[in-house]
Amino acid sequence: MRLRHIEVFNAVMLTGSVSAAARLINVTQPAVSRILQHAELQLGFALFKRAKGRLSPTSEALTLYPHIERLFAQLDEVQRLSVNLKTGDDAKELRVLTILALSYEILPHAIKLFRVKHADVAITVKALHSPQIVTALALQEADIGFMFSPMVHSALEQEHLIDGRMVCIAPKGMLSARLLKRGSVTLADLTKVPVIGLDVSDPVGRSLNQACREAGVGLQFALTVQTYHSALALAHHGLGIAVVDTCTAVSADRTRVDVLALEPAVPVPIKALRPAGKPDSVVVRTFVRCFQQALAHTT
Template structure:
């Protein structure tokens, strides 16, 4: 199928008629019919059958359509990238993406450091999930992003910034005093305790589940959350033990909770990413350095 065939096919699938497809893609009805017939001729099978004035897709058309939808999604990404490239990016603007956990303590410190020498740069910040950050950077919709875990993407360059790890945040009085005095706790010692679970789709949540499997420990997850700060907030209110990253734990209220080292050590690396085909500007490189410095001060 040619691209024009695909465009007409998709328009008919969306509208259910030749007239609707013609209006959608701004061509004449005879042109839609002609292109559709040519597509069917090339394919060697019928795509639509007429029923009560509407075009009903055949089984072959229904099989094709999900693949066509994915193709149009990719074309939309190309269009967005073209718009981004046409608009360019001002040297006085910095578009920053970060996972939510890094936006509470680390990001403000990094911005404060950055402002000392780059007070004239406008900064736009968005807190997103890791897959959204990767997608936006690949489409050059942002200049730099910060997240946890290793990322493999041909369109992105990255730099390792910090070797964070998971820690155990315990409401006061929930664990024996001997563990609190020791300053560390093992996964096995948390068995039977109310632990706040992390989303299994989250990189840190996956690392935690893997560590539990390797240690042959089954933790009791009465509450599961999507963000590390939600887990910390629940721990502050005595609702469970939070297993979170060191960056989030920097916000812990030590009058309400104790922060213990977790055994085994579960790494939570912090990475900086930017579009590989676009050399980092002076502002991007400076901001990455400031972010690195903020991590060193906090973690």
Template sequence: MRLRHIEVFNAVMLTGSVSGAARLINVTQPAVSRILQHAELQLGFALFQRAKGRLVPTPEALTLAPHVERLFAQLDEVQRLAGNLKLGQSEAELRVVTVLALSFEMLPRAIKRFRAKHPDVPISIKALHSPQIVSSLVLQEADIGFLFSSAGHAALAQEPLAEARIVCVAPKGMLPARVVKRGKVALSDLDSTPVVGLEVQDPVGRSLNQACREAGVGLQLPLTVQTYHAALASAHHGLGIALVDTCTAASADITWVDVLALEPQIPVPVHALRPAGKPGSVAARAFVRCVQQTLAEVI
């Protein structure tokens, strides 16, 4: 199938008719019919059957459809990247993408530090999942990204900024007073205490699960949440112990919870990412340094 065949096929799949496809891609109805017939002739099988004035896709067309959808998604990415390259890096705005955990406490502190030297640079912050952060940077829709896991992508350069760790955030009274006074708790001490679980595909969740396997500890997980701050909020409401990174724990309200070190130490590396081959603006480099300094203060 040629690209024009695929475009017409996709338009008919979306609209269900020749007239709708013609309007969608801004061509005449005879042109749509002609291109569709040519595509079917080349393929050697029918793509659509007529039924009550509509075009119904054949089983072969339904098999092709998801592959065509993926192709158009990739074409959209190419167009977006081309548009971003044409515009060049925005001089008016510093575009930052980050994991949600860093957006509550770390980045506001870093922005305050950054504002002292760069008061006139507008900043946009988007909190995304790690794959979305990588995609935004690859498409050059963002200037800097911050995440907890490394990203081995050829189009991206990454820089380690700090090594956070997982800490224990316990509702007041849930742990023995002697443990709280000591200021640290062993992972094995939590096997009979309700713990708020993190999704296994999450970087911190993966590290925690691995540490539990190595220590032979089976945690009680009556509640599992998607984000670290949801785990922290659950601890604030007494639902269980939250095992979260030190950046998230910086938002803990110590009138409601106790924050303790966790043994063994489970590292949570923080990385800065940017498009490879681009040195970045002065403002972008300065912002990364402000984030690094803020992380050093907290961690």
């Protein structure tokens, strides 16, 4: 299919008729019909069934359409990137992306440090999942992003800031006095208590599962959540032990939970990502250093 065929096919799928598709892409109705017929001729099968003035997609068209949608999403990314490349140098603000776990305690501390040196810079912050941060930075929709674990992408550069580690957040009374006195737990110590699991697609969740495999330990995941602070909240309510990063553990209410180190240590690397090939501004460099200082106070 040619690009023009794809454009017309997409318009008809969205609108359901030739006339509406013609209005959507600003061409004449006969032109849409002609392009659609040519596409079907080239493909060797029908894309639509005509009935009562409307077009119903064939099974072949329904099979094709998800691929067409992805193509248009990629074209949209190209358009957004071209706009950002044109206007990026004129931006008057610092655009920061961070995973949710770093947005509660670390980010506010970093902004306070940054304000001492750059009180007049407007800051826009978005808390996103790691894949969203990577996509937004690759499209130059932000200046800097912070997340756990490395993410390899040809359009991005990354800087290692610090290694956090996993810790256990245990509801009061759930762990023995012996473990509390020791101040640390092993994965084997957690086999007989309910543990709040983390999504396996999450970097910390993957690291936890890998540590369990290496230790030959099977944990009882009473609940599984997607975010670290959800795990922390469940621990606060006595529903299980949360195994989270040190940045999340800063928010723990020590009157309701005990915080213990996990041994042997399971590192949680924290990275700064930025668009590759784009010179760092003084503002971006300063903010990264402030973020690193904030991390040093809490990890």
